[in-house]
Amino acid sequence: MSSDATEERVLEAVRARRTLVNDALDTDVPMQSPERLYEATRYLLEAGGKRLRPTVALLTAESLADxxxxxxxxxxxxxxxxxxxxxxxxxxxxxxxxxxxxxxxDIMDDDDLRRGVPAVHREYDTETAILAGDTLYAKAFELLSNTGADPANGVAAVSRLATTCTQICEGQALDVEFEHRDAVLPEEYLEMVELKTAVLYGAATSTTALLLDADADVVDALYQYGIDAGRAFQIQDDVLDLTVPSEQLGKQRGSDLIENKETLITLHARQQGIDVESLLESTDIDAVSEAAVENAVATLDEAGSIEYASNTATDLVERAKNHLEVLPDNDARSLLCDIADYLITRGY
Amino acid sequence: MSSDATEERVLEAVRARRTLVNDALDTDVPMQSPERLYEATRYLLEAGGKRLRPTVALLTAESLADxxxxxxxxxxxxxxxxxxxxxxxxxxxxxxxxxxxxxxxDIMDDDDLRRGVPAVHREYDTETAILAGDTLYAKAFELLSNTGADPANGVAAVSRLATTCTQICEGQALDVEFEHRDAVLPEEYLEMVELKTAVLYGAATSTTALLLDADADVVDALYQYGIDAGRAFQIQDDVLDLTVPSEQLGKQRGSDLIENKETLITLHARQQGIDVESLLESTDIDAVSEAAVENAVATLDEAGSIEYASNTATDLVERAKNHLEVLPDNDARSLLCDIADYLITRGY
Known part of the structure; x- marks a missing residue:
C-alpha cells in the first residue's frame, strides 16, 4: 500500500477511536464539585490531542481478541x-x-502553551495545576482497578501502570538533569526517552494485554512494541520541533533548541563538532525569530544530524513492527503496524 | 487506666511500630538513580513523623487476625x-x-517548614518537589498492588486507595477555595477535613482489612473508625496550631490564623461575632510576634471557640471507638481505642 493510503487508513482508525475515547473521557473524568478543580482536570483533555495511546490500547485489544x-x-x-x-x-x-x-x-519546564492553548498553570495557576494533575493521577488508578477483569490480571495491570508512572518521573528527572549537565551520551538520552515517553506506550499495550489474559510472552512482546514505537515517536517529536512551523505545532518552533534541551539531534551535532549553544543567540523563547530558527536548522541539517535522528526512529519502528508477530494476523494488527510507521511519517 | 498510663501505652506501641515502619520505608522507597530525585523523595520521610497512620494500619491487622x-x-x-x-x-x-x-x-500553601526542617521545595526546588511527590504517588500504588493478597482483595484495596487520593485532592481544593471565600459553614469545613485528612486514616484501616479478607461490614466499620478519628485528629491539629509553642510544633505557632486559614475555631468565633481578620495585624508569618499570637488566642479562648473545637473532637473520638466493636476483643483493638483518645490528648 502506498504511504499516503497507509496514512489515510491510520488517520481514519485514530479518528474513529478518538471520538469514542473522548466520549468515554466525559464519563470517566466527569465534571463535578469542587468545580474549579475538575474544570482544570478537564481543561487539557478538552483541548484536543490525537489520542494515539488509547487508540493503540484499543487496537491491541481488538487484535488479541481477533x-x-x-x-x-x-x-x-x-x-x-x-x-x-x-x-x-x-x-x-x-x-x-x-x-x-x-x-x-509544563509547570516544571515553565512552558506557556500546550496543544495551542495556554498550559493549565497559565490558564489557572500553579497550585490548581499541581492539584489537577494529582487528581487525574488518582483517577487513572481508579479506572484501571475497576475494569471487571479477572482480579489477578487487574492487579497485574495496576502494578504495571504504577511502575510506569515511577519510570516517567525518573525520565522527567533525567530530562531536567541533562539541561544542567555538560555532556550527555546518546545512549543516556535514549534511556531518558524510554523512561519519559516510551514506557507509557508500553503500558498502553501491556496493561490491555494483561487485562485480557494474554500469555506472558505476548504481554512482553507487546510491551516492547510500545517501547520501540514510543522511542521513535519521541525522536520524531524532536525532529518536528525543528522542522514544523509554530502554528502547526501549537507551540514555538525550535523551543527545545532555544531552551537548550538536549535531543538526539543536538547530541549528534556536538559529535560533529558543532557548537550547539551558539546556534541561537538567545534562550528567551520570545526573542528568537523564525528566521534564526531556520538558520540553526539548516546547520543541523548540513551536519546530517536531522537525518541521523530520522534514521534512528526508522530503525526503531522496524523493531516495533517485528514484535507484533505474536498477535493474530488480522486488521487490528495491521493497523498497529501502520501506526508505528505513521509515528515517523506524520507531519505534526 | 489513667490518662497518663494510656498515653504511655500508646506511645510505646507507636514507637515500636515506627522503628519497623522506618526500616520498611528504607526497603520500599530505596535510594536509587536518578539520585537527586530519590534524595528528595526520601527527604521528608527521613525528617521524622510519628507514623500514626501506618501504626493504625498494623494494629488493625493485628486485631483482625487476633x-x-x-x-x-x-x-x-x-x-x-x-x-x-x-x-x-x-x-x-x-x-x-x-x-x-x-x-x-507545602508547595501550594507556600509553607517553608515541615517537621522542623525546610519543606522539600525549599530544600530542593519546586520542580524537584513536584516530581518527588509524583514519584511517591506511584510508589504507593506499586506497594499496594504487590502485597501477595488474594487478587480480588488486592484490586479492591488499590481501588480504595485511588478513591482516597481523589478525595484528598478534592479536600485540598476546598481548603484553598475556603481561603478566598467570605463565608464557610462549619459543616463545609468538616467535609473538607474529612476529604483532606480523615479519608487517609480510613484508607489505613480499610485497605488493610480488605487485604486480610475481612467481611464488608467490618471493612465499613473500620473505615468509619478512620474517618472519625481522622477528623478528630485534624481538629486537634488546628487547636495545637494555636496553643503549642513554635519550637515544639516544628513550625510557626498560629500559622493558620496568620494566613487566614479557616478552622472550626475561627468559624465558631465568627458566629460569636468576633472579627477574626482583625485578631492579628499582619498576614506575614515572619512579622507576627509570639505575644500577638498569645493575645489572639486569649480572645478565641474567651469566646469558647477553642473549647468548642475540643468538644467536637472528643465527640468524634467517642464515635470512632464505638466502630471498633466489630473487632475481636484483644490488645490490638484496645490500642486502637487508646490511639483515638491519644489523637486529642496529645500535646503536639
Whole structure:
C-alpha cells in the first residue's frame, strides 16, 4: 500500500477511536464539585490531542481478541479467558496519565502553551495545576482497578501502570538533569526517552494485554512494541520541533533548541563538532525569530544530524513492527503496524 | 487506666511500630538513580513523623487476625482466608501517600517548614518537589498492588486507595477555595477535613482489612473508625496550631490564623461575632510576634471557640471507638481505642 493510503487508513482508525475515547473521557473524568478543580482536570483533555495511546490500547485489544475492528463493545470486551473486560477504561487511564504528566511537566519546564492553548498553570495557576494533575493521577488508578477483569490480571495491570508512572518521573528527572549537565551520551538520552515517553506506550499495550489474559510472552512482546514505537515517536517529536512551523505545532518552533534541551539531534551535532549553544543567540523563547530558527536548522541539517535522528526512529519502528508477530494476523494488527510507521511519517 | 498510663501505652506501641515502619520505608522507597530525585523523595520521610497512620494500619491487622501485638511477621501476615499478606506494604503505602500530599501541599500553601526542617521545595526546588511527590504517588500504588493478597482483595484495596487520593485532592481544593471565600459553614469545613485528612486514616484501616479478607461490614466499620478519628485528629491539629509553642510544633505557632486559614475555631468565633481578620495585624508569618499570637488566642479562648473545637473532637473520638466493636476483643483493638483518645490528648 502506498504511504499516503497507509496514512489515510491510520488517520481514519485514530479518528474513529478518538471520538469514542473522548466520549468515554466525559464519563470517566466527569465534571463535578469542587468545580474549579475538575474544570482544570478537564481543561487539557478538552483541548484536543490525537489520542494515539488509547487508540493503540484499543487496537491491541481488538487484535488479541481477533475481532473485526470497531465491532465489539469496548466496555464489555471479550477477554481470552471468557470474561468481559472494560478495555476502554484501560485506554482512558493511559490518556489520563498522559494528561497528568503534561500538566506537571509544563509547570516544571515553565512552558506557556500546550496543544495551542495556554498550559493549565497559565490558564489557572500553579497550585490548581499541581492539584489537577494529582487528581487525574488518582483517577487513572481508579479506572484501571475497576475494569471487571479477572482480579489477578487487574492487579497485574495496576502494578504495571504504577511502575510506569515511577519510570516517567525518573525520565522527567533525567530530562531536567541533562539541561544542567555538560555532556550527555546518546545512549543516556535514549534511556531518558524510554523512561519519559516510551514506557507509557508500553503500558498502553501491556496493561490491555494483561487485562485480557494474554500469555506472558505476548504481554512482553507487546510491551516492547510500545517501547520501540514510543522511542521513535519521541525522536520524531524532536525532529518536528525543528522542522514544523509554530502554528502547526501549537507551540514555538525550535523551543527545545532555544531552551537548550538536549535531543538526539543536538547530541549528534556536538559529535560533529558543532557548537550547539551558539546556534541561537538567545534562550528567551520570545526573542528568537523564525528566521534564526531556520538558520540553526539548516546547520543541523548540513551536519546530517536531522537525518541521523530520522534514521534512528526508522530503525526503531522496524523493531516495533517485528514484535507484533505474536498477535493474530488480522486488521487490528495491521493497523498497529501502520501506526508505528505513521509515528515517523506524520507531519505534526 | 489513667490518662497518663494510656498515653504511655500508646506511645510505646507507636514507637515500636515506627522503628519497623522506618526500616520498611528504607526497603520500599530505596535510594536509587536518578539520585537527586530519590534524595528528595526520601527527604521528608527521613525528617521524622510519628507514623500514626501506618501504626493504625498494623494494629488493625493485628486485631483482625487476633494475634498478640508484635508477634506476627508483617511481611507475611496471616489473612482471614489463610493466605499470607504483606500488610507492612499496605502500611508504608499509606505513609508514602501522606508524604506525597505534604510535599505538594507545602508547595501550594507556600509553607517553608515541615517537621522542623525546610519543606522539600525549599530544600530542593519546586520542580524537584513536584516530581518527588509524583514519584511517591506511584510508589504507593506499586506497594499496594504487590502485597501477595488474594487478587480480588488486592484490586479492591488499590481501588480504595485511588478513591482516597481523589478525595484528598478534592479536600485540598476546598481548603484553598475556603481561603478566598467570605463565608464557610462549619459543616463545609468538616467535609473538607474529612476529604483532606480523615479519608487517609480510613484508607489505613480499610485497605488493610480488605487485604486480610475481612467481611464488608467490618471493612465499613473500620473505615468509619478512620474517618472519625481522622477528623478528630485534624481538629486537634488546628487547636495545637494555636496553643503549642513554635519550637515544639516544628513550625510557626498560629500559622493558620496568620494566613487566614479557616478552622472550626475561627468559624465558631465568627458566629460569636468576633472579627477574626482583625485578631492579628499582619498576614506575614515572619512579622507576627509570639505575644500577638498569645493575645489572639486569649480572645478565641474567651469566646469558647477553642473549647468548642475540643468538644467536637472528643465527640468524634467517642464515635470512632464505638466502630471498633466489630473487632475481636484483644490488645490490638484496645490500642486502637487508646490511639483515638491519644489523637486529642496529645500535646503536639
Amino acid at each position: 475481532v473485526d475492528p470497531l465491532t465489539a463493545d469496548y466496555r464489555s470486551f471479550p477477554a481470552l479467558d471468557g470474561s468481559e473486560v472494560d478495555v476502554m477504561s484501560a485506554a482512558t487511564s493511559i490518556e489520563v496519565i498522559q494528561s497528568f504528566t503534561l500538566i506537571h511537566d | 494475634v498478640d501485638p508484635l508477634t506476627a511477621d508483617y511481611r507475611s501476615f496471616p489473612a482471614l482466608d489463610g493466605s499470607e499478606v504483606d500488610v507492612m506494604s499496605a502500611a508504608t503505602s499509606i505513609e508514602v501517600i501522606q508524604s506525597f500530599t505534604l510535599i505538594h501541599d
